[in-house]
Structures are given as C-alpha cells and as structure tokens.
Amino acid sequence: MSGGTNKAISPSRQVLTVRARPGQRSRGILSLGNLTLPCALGRGGITRRKREGDGATPAGRFEVLDVYFRADRGRRPSTGLPVAALHPEDGWCDDPKHPRYNRPVTLPFPASHEKMWREDRLYDIVVLLDCNLHPAVRGRGSAIFFHIAREDWRPTLGCVALSPLHMRQVLARLRPGAVMEIR
Numbered sequence: 001m002s003g004g005t006n007k008a009i010s011p012s013r014q015v016l017t018v019r020a021r022p023g024q025r026s027r028g029i030l031s032l033g034n035l036t037l038p039c040a041l042g043r044g045g046i047t048r049r050k051r052e053g054d055g056a057t058p059a060g061r062f063e064v065l066d067v068y069f070r071a072d073r074g075r076r077p078s079t080g081l082p083v084a085a086l087h088p089e090d091g092w093c094d095d096p097k098h099p100r101y102n103r104p105v106t107l108p109f110p111a112s113h114e115k116m117w118r119e120d121r122l123y124d125i126v127v128l129l130d131c132n133l134h135p136a137v138r139g140r141g142s143a144i145f146f147h148i149a150r151e152d153w154r155p156t157l158g159c160v161a162l163s164p165l166h167m168r169q170v171l172a173r174l175r176p177g178a179v180m181e182i183r
Contacts, residue, residue, distance in 0.1 A: 014178035016064065016170065018057075018160055020046050026155035028057075030162065032173060037166045043155035046182055050132075050141040050158070052096050057158050057182060058141055063130040064178040067171060068116065070124045077125055077168055080175035086123065090116035094142040102132055102142035114143050122148050125167050129180055146180065 017031045018039060025045030030037045044056030067077055071085040088107075093100040095111035105113055116123055127146035136142070141158060149161035160180065162170065 014174060016174075016178065016180040018046075018180060018182045027153065028160070030160065030166075030170070032170055035169065035173075037162060037170070038153070040149040040153050040156050040161040042158040044158070050144075052094070052139045052141055054141075055155070055157055057156070057160060058131055058144060059182050060131070061179050061181045062144075064146065064174060064180055065128040065130055068123070068126050068128070070117070073121070073124045074164075077171045079171040081127075081171065081178070082176075086116050086126075088117045092116060092143045096138040096142075101138055102136035120150075121164070122150065122161070124148055124164065125171070127171070 014032065018028050020041060021027045021029060026041050026043050028039045028041045030039040042055050042057040044054050046059050047054070047056035048059045050056060050058035064081065067079055067081050067083045068086045069077055069083065076083055091105045091107040091109050091113040093103050093105045093109065093111055093113050095101060098111040107115065116126065125148055129144055129146055131144040132140045132142065145159045147159055147161050148164050148167060160182065
C-alpha cells in the first residue's frame, strides 16, 4: 500500500469536502463538484485532536491514495486512482506501540490489527487516505479510511463512509491527486 503527503490545494485539484450535518455529529454530507451525498462519520463526530480509539473522524486535508476491493463480492471499481484486490491475509496495524503502527500488515500478525478482509461489507471497497501516514505519529489515529457505510448508517470508528452506489459514483470521478477535506 502506498502513501502520500498533505499538500496545498491547487485550483485544478479535486476536493471531496466532508462536513457534519447540523445536530448530527456522526452523519455528514460529502460534496464533490455537483454531487452532494450523505455519509457516515465517526461516533465522536469531527475532531481536530484525533486520538487512537476516540471514535472521531479527524479534521484535515488528506490525499486520496489507493482503492482496495473484494473481487469475490463485486466488480473492480472504475476510477483513475490505483486499484488492487484485497486478500484474506491483508491487515492494518492499529497498535500504537508497534513499529508497523498505521501500516499494512500480513495476517496472522502478533500485535493489535484490523482485518481488511471483513465478514461485513464495509471494506468491499475501501480507500486509503493519507491520514497520519508520513510519518505515523503513535496514538494519533490509525486505519482512517473512506469505505462503505452500514445499511442503517450507524457511525464509523472514525472513517468516512458512503453507500455502495455512491462510492462507485465518486470513485468514477476521481483521479490521482484528489484530496478529502474534512471540516
């Protein structure tokens, strides 16, 4: 899995803007051009002081990097971004004390981690954001992704999530260099 850096927004850069809905801190609105879509946010709403395990979605500007998908559950997403299939042994380290913190790992893995090959559909399509990657600061949040929302729109653990249809619509418009700005 690759990573990027937080960069200034140029006029030609695609920007996905995410805001919380008034009075609903774990529900949001994602905008991209003329698309305005409902999204799920972390149970803690949007925060500027992200901490591991707080359930909040970090405020900031994050490059949209790579797309991963479950080939056994659907077709490859159409997008200008790099795309790769997930595998059952894919994981993500969420242990702030481990040297692989906020990095991809191969399962089985001895430290705390998240399985990327999930039983639910949340990571049927999952997009890596450049959030706390370069460098990964221990305890500042890991596995902050852009992924599929639960059918009942329950809050995420800190990610931004869309319906499967809306995710495919957004990805079809994206090209390298796109950023997600969470306000």
